[in-house]
Amino acid sequence: xSNTMLKAAAGFILxxxxxxxxxxxxxxxxxxxxxxxxxxxSMGQSWNILGGFAGQxxxxxxxxxxxxxxxxxxxxxxxxVPPWIGAWAGMVLVVAxxxxxxxxxxxxxxxxxxxxxxxxxxxxxxxxxxxTALTNGAEGILVxxxxxFKLSERVLTDFSTKVPFYYIGLSxxxxxxxxxxxxxxxxxxxxxxxxxxxxxxAHSLGISISLYKNIALVISAVLTSLAGAYYGxxxxxxxxxxxxxxxxxxxxxxICIIGGMGTLWGPVxxxxxxxxxxxxxxxxxxxxxxxxxxxxxADSKVGVFLKENLAHAHxxxxxxxxxxxxxxxxxxLMGFVKKxxxxxxxxxx
Amino acid sequence: MPILEINHVSxxxxxxxxxxxxxxxxEAGSIMGLIGPNGAGKxxxxxCITGYYxxxxxxxxxxxxxxxxxxxxxxxxxxxxxxxQKVRPLARLSVVDNVMVGALAHTSSLRTARALAMDxxxxxxxxxxxxxxxxxxxxxxxKKLEVARALATRPKLxxxxxxxxxxxxxxxAEIIQLILDIKQQGLTQxxxxxxxxxxxxxxDRIVVLSSGEKLMEGTPQEVVTNPDVITAYLGESHA
Numbered sequence: 001x002s003n004t005m006l007k008a009a010a011g012f013i014l015x016x017x018x019x020x021x022x023x024x025x026x027x028x029x030x031x032x033x034x035x036x037x038x039x040x041x042s043m044g045q046s047w048n049i050l051g052g053f054a055g056q057x058x059x060x061x062x063x064x065x066x067x068x069x070x071x072x073x074x075x076x077x078x079x080x081v082p083p084w085i086g087a088w089a090g091m092v093l094v095v096a097x098x099x100x101x102x103x104x105x106x107x108x109x110x111x112x113x114x115x116x117x118x119x120x121x122x123x124x125x126x127x128x129x130x131x132t133a134l135t136n137g138a139e140g141i142l143v144x145x146x147x148x149f150k151l152s153e154r155v156l157t158d159f160s161t162k163v164p165f166y167y168i169g170l171s172x173x174x175x176x177x178x179x180x181x182x183x184x185x186x187x188x189x190x191x192x193x194x195x196x197x198x199x200x201x202a203h204s205l206g207i208s209i210s211l212y213k214n215i216a217l218v219i220s221a222v223l224t225s226l227a228g229a230y231y232g233x234x235x236x237x238x239x240x241x242x243x244x245x246x247x248x249x250x251x252x253x254x255i256c257i258i259g260g261m262g263t264l265w266g267p268v269x270x271x272x273x274x275x276x277x278x279x280x281x282x283x284x285x286x287x288x289x290x291x292x293x294x295x296x297x298a299d300s301k302v303g304v305f306l307k308e309n310l311a312h313a314h315x316x317x318x319x320x321x322x323x324x325x326x327x328x329x330x331x332x333l334m335g336f337v338k339k340x341x342x343x344x345x346x347x348x349x
Numbered sequence: 350m351p352i353l354e355i356n357h358v359s360x361x362x363x364x365x366x367x368x369x370x371x372x373x374x375x376e377a378g379s380i381m382g383l384i385g386p387n388g389a390g391k392x393x394x395x396x397c398i399t400g401y402y403x404x405x406x407x408x409x410x411x412x413x414x415x416x417x418x419x420x421x422x423x424x425x426x427x428x429x430x431x432x433x434q435k436v437r438p439l440a441r442l443s444v445v446d447n448v449m450v451g452a453l454a455h456t457s458s459l460r461t462a463r464a465l466a467m468d469x470x471x472x473x474x475x476x477x478x479x480x481x482x483x484x485x486x487x488x489x490x491x492k493k494l495e496v497a498r499a500l501a502t503r504p505k506l507x508x509x510x511x512x513x514x515x516x517x518x519x520x521x522a523e524i525i526q527l528i529l530d531i532k533q534q535g536l537t538q539x540x541x542x543x544x545x546x547x548x549x550x551x552x553d554r555i556v557v558l559s560s561g562e563k564l565m566e567g568t569p570q571e572v573v574t575n576p577d578v579i580t581a582y583l584g585e586s587h588a
Contacts, residue, residue, distance in 0.1 A: 193442060201433065205498065206426050
């Protein structure tokens with residue numbers, strides 16, 4: 001069997017497994033983890049198109065996530081617009097926001113672009129806090145009930161379990177992977193990467209820098225806004241710090257950087273590592289594991305100390321792990337895997 | 350008929366005139382050499398022609414069309430492409446991908462672009478490096494890659510900025526042959542070069558710049574025998 005056929009077969013089996021999971025697994029916690037995974041893949045993959053391929057390190061992607069989330073939730077709460085229509089409104093709005101941001105930030109290069117992207121996202125966060133009439137300010141927007149999803153009067157789902165969210169998340173993750181594949185295998189991917197590698201050289205080869213940077217931004221922003229809308233309806237609540245905060249922007253970036261920028265599977269790998277890791281640290285699974293394997297006695301001073309404090313330190317540990325990965329795997333996990341698979345890079349001696 | 354006309358072009362940086370009132374024209378199908386001591390304004394003139402700097406004064410006409418104010422990508426699409434003195438490979442892309450970026454200026458099909466890119470790599474003799482990472486090439490091959498990538502955009506005028514700089518004599522000889530081959534195919538070229546022997550051999554006409562001003566213009570023979578040129582290069586005592 002050829003390599004491509006093997007890959008296709010593996011992909012098909014994996015997809016069948018993913019489709020079957022909700023039929024077999026009933027634990028809401030397991031489904032919740034899968035949903036978080038899909039969300040992270042979507043966010044990382046969206047950032048990848050602008051940051052990984054076009055080399056424009058936006059640290060303000062929360063802006064697009066937040067606009068998508070807020071637009072969907074606001075329309076649902078104020079006008080009873082169902083989210084599958086509201087998300088489209090979010091996408092249209094986010095294109096406008098992205099082009100406005102692009103026209104300002106793309107005049108700048110390197111670190112100045114990074115700073116500008118942070119600033120713009122902060123402007124949106126502060127606006128969401130202060131425009132109370134529109135956004136309900138710091139209190140956020142709560143939507144407890146989603147309208148049932150009907151197809152010609154037949155109710156397909158009423159969103160009472162996590163299963164529909166699982167399938168929406170899976171579709172979203174597949175969509176972002178598919179879009180990235182499409183970008184990678186077209187003129188766009190080549191132009192984005194040329195801009196990333198050397199903007200002036202790209203310019204001399206007939207590539208309109210501002211046009212292609214804005215195309216990368218719009219694709220990236222639209223996908224991020226979909227992830228935001230998905231987050232909003234899944235959690236049922238949005239407020240400025242969670243969907244527009246700098247934390248979120250950094251988190252989106254990290255999925256891609258740790259997994260491997262500018263690669264198709266990097267963000268998937270990044271999400272596969274970061275989601276369980278952050279969950280394990282948060283719920284103190286590490287202490288439980290240490291106790292279980294007998295390294296630490298649960299009743300000893302150390303055990304008690306870990307039990308009480310490790311969960312609080314999860315952000316710290318997360319940070320340390322991130323630093324280690326960046327130090328020792330500069331091309332992300334994907335680069336590391338590739339190096340293992342093919343130890344000698346093709347280079348002229 | 351001139352393909353490129355440069356009319357009284359000046360470029361000021363603050364009070365400094367990097368290029369000062371330079372005029373000349375390049376005949377279609379010819380090779381124009383551009384020489385001058387370091388800091389004479391050769392690369393600045395290239396930047397003014399290809400849209401990286403707008404000229405402070407004067408005009409650039411390409412095929413009779415005024416080029417002032419056009420961005421580099423538009424300049425390229427109109428058929429004028431340059432290489433860089435300090436080579437700028439798209440380092441993490443493969444050699445063939447680098448050239449494909451050039452070819453994609455006039456096709457959207459990756460398959461066509463790849464075929465065109467391989468053709469150009471054969472022209473410059475880099476086809477055996479197609480799948481290597483561009484950033485890992487030695488300098489001689491990087492210079493050839495610059496030329497292949499520029500040729501892939503299908504230019505009518507190719508501007509070469511010191512493609513022989515830093516090369517050994519054998520590599521330089523290859524590049525000279527390449528430039529002459531390209532000329533055979535009817536492509537107009539403008540070449541900045543420090544290697545006098547090389548520039549004498551390939552150029553139909555030569556423009557000499559010194560301190561931003563045009564010192565003289567003529568055939569290679571006229572240039573080497575001109576006392577002003579010798580003074581500019583070697584100082585008063587040698588004239």
